[in-house]
Amino acid sequence: MSLLSTVKAELAALLDLLFPQACPLCRTELTPASAAGLCHSCQAQLPELSSPRCSRCALPFVSEGGSDHLCEPCLRQPPPFSQVEAVGNYEGLLRDAVHRFKYRGTVQLDRPLATLLAERMEQAETPFRPDLIVPVPLHLGRLRQRGYNQSLLLARQLAKRWRVPVAPRQLVRNRPTPPQQGLSLSVRQQNLRGAFAMTAPLQGETVLLIDDVMTTGATLRECARTLQSSGAGEIVAAVIGRAQRHH
Incomplete structure (x- = not known):
């Protein structure tokens, strides 16, 4: 030393x-x-991620018992990412932690939340170690309002832990979108179509796409589609909280 x-x-x-x-x-x-x-x-x-759940998007099913399997949206319209990893169900103390981190300026939660996510990914049956970590970007107006991108803070903690590069400006949000709460997956996808763009192409890198919460998955789908069309290899999405059902 x-x-x-x-x-x-x-x-x-x-x-x-x-x-x-x-x-x-x-x-x-x-x-x-x-x-x-x-x-x-x-x-x-902290609530654990429930099973059974979708083997692709990690959506916990309402019914108890049985094994993991694909949900209807993933069967009907397979997403561009190969899987989703999450710390746990988006409820209880985990939901409160994300709200504090995202809306109340408790930025020191970046390391604990990223650590929990990293530990979950490292303990998976087939651990995924990316070539590149990409955070879901905020539109410039929202970034100025909030003062930070919570997904980027998480991405930087994971990058430091795994010694993997993070690309904070390669995927950008080029226009704001209307509030998505309460909208269906199809409507959210229509609102998000063309909202993201790449500033530089990729060359087959495996990508870990980071966001704080996944509800319908429309944002992650559109980000992954943009990455894929720009030359990304396998894409895995990772979030802190996974909502229990599509809204």
């Missing part, structure tokens, strides 16, 4: 001693064992 690295490590240890880290959700003091950046109590309350 270099002298600079040693000094940085010692300063970090001193800061932790003087100002102990707290869980960003409940403010409980974190222990050294809280590797994910959340206290054990909050981690235990």
Whole structure:
């Protein structure tokens, strides 16, 4: 370890001693064992991704029992991504965490949420390690209003963990879209058609597409379609929360 690295490590240890880290959700003091950046109590309350669910888009089915299988939308219109990974169902404390991260400026949730997502992907039967990580972009007007792109913050944490490049400006949102809440998948897709563009082509790279929440999947479908048409190889989508049913 270099002298600079040693000094940085010692300063970090001193800061932790003087100002102990707290869980960003409940403010409980974190222990050294809280590797994910959340206290054990909050981690235990996060809803797991339900099964059975769609083997392509991870949509949890309402009925209990049975094995994972394709949902009707994925059978009728296969998405451009090969699969979706998620931390858990978009409900309870996980929904609250995403709202704090996305709307209330609690940007320090980027590392804990990205860590949970990374751990889930690393524990999968067939771990996916991309060549490139691409965040779902915000339109410039929305970015100015919010001040940050939550998907980019997550992407940067994953890129740091896996030492994989992140492309923050290769996929852009070239026009705003109307509010999507309460709309069907087909209507959302119509609203999003042509909303994204690439600033540079790809050459067969495997891509991890990052967003915070997936509901109908229209945004991820359109982003993946844009990446695919620009030369991307396999595309896997990853989100923090997966809504339980299409709206």
